[in-house]
Amino acid sequence: KASDSKKTAIVLFNLGGPDSLKAVKPFLFNLFNDRNIITLPWFFRYLIAWFISSRRENTAREIYSKMGGKSTILEETINQANALKLELSDKIKTEFDIFICMRHWHPMTSEVISRLENYRPDEIILVPLYPQFSTTTTASSIEEFTKIKNKSSIKDITSKVICCYPQDDNFAKAHASLITKAIEQIKDKNNYRILFSAHGLPKKIIESGDPYQWQVEASVNAII
Numbered sequence: 742k743a744s745d746s747k748k749t750a751i752v753l754f755n756l757g758g759p760d761s762l763k764a765v766k767p768f769l770f771n772l773f774n775d776r777n778i779i780t781l782p783w784f785f786r787y788l789i790a791w792f793i794s795s796r797r798e799n800t801a802r803e804i805y806s807k808m809g810g811k812s813t814i815l816e817e818t819i820n821q822a823n824a825l826k827l828e829l830s831d832k833i834k835t836e837f838d839i840f841i842c843m844r845h846w847h848p849m850t851s852e853v854i855s856r857l858e859n860y861r862p863d864e865i866i867l868v869p870l871y872p873q874f875s876t877t878t879t880a881s882s883i884e885e886f887t888k889i890k891n892k893s894s895i896k897d898i899t900s901k902v903i904c905c906y907p908q909d910d911n912f913a914k915a916h917a918s919l920i921t922k923a924i925e926q927i928k929d930k931n932n933y934r935i936l937f938s939a940h941g942l943p944k945k946i947i948e949s950g951d952p953y954q955w956q957v958e959a960s961v962n963a964i965i
Contacts, residue, residue, distance in 0.1 A: 749837040750862035751829075752853065753822055754869040754882040757843030758812025764846065765802045769794035771845040777881040780946075815843065818870065838862075842886065844878075850885045854893050865900040872912055873956035874905040877942060907956040913963035920964070937961045 759768040774790035822839045842853040871878040939957045947954050
């Protein structure tokens, strides 16, 4: 059957992180040179990105040195991709493969597009691993992917986006399960607090309509 030969590419998006101490500065530059993060004309954004990455390099390198000399985000995303592949292997009867696309460090979008050109899928499913939507993360990743894809040999291949799951039941249960296990280790069950931590955004981005803050709050409420 024609459907049996269908090939699906699943692309997992994440922020990325330096894979060595030498990569810290260029990673920071890429991060702050993102027009969705520093919303200024390219020349001023470039200067600001250079300034911030130069100023923060040593502090960031010191932090990453305590984490084994690199970010673990790629390894953790690879683990997610492998788990997803195993989960889907019994559910998808046609050929599929999973690709990891990092926004600000390798494997970056242009690298992933090249791999997709070699794979020649019939459809592409884009899955941002950011549970909450933000213009600085989800939108930035999708926009960069779309821009480069539209200049490639796979520009006519249909792409679908699975986006935003701040209150998804299984997402909340996964967090609740881990938190419950941690609480079980506490001796004094009447004396503890749970602190939810999330990346912050400039206030002007939230005030411009970015839903990230309220979606983070919605995630916390779902987990509680």
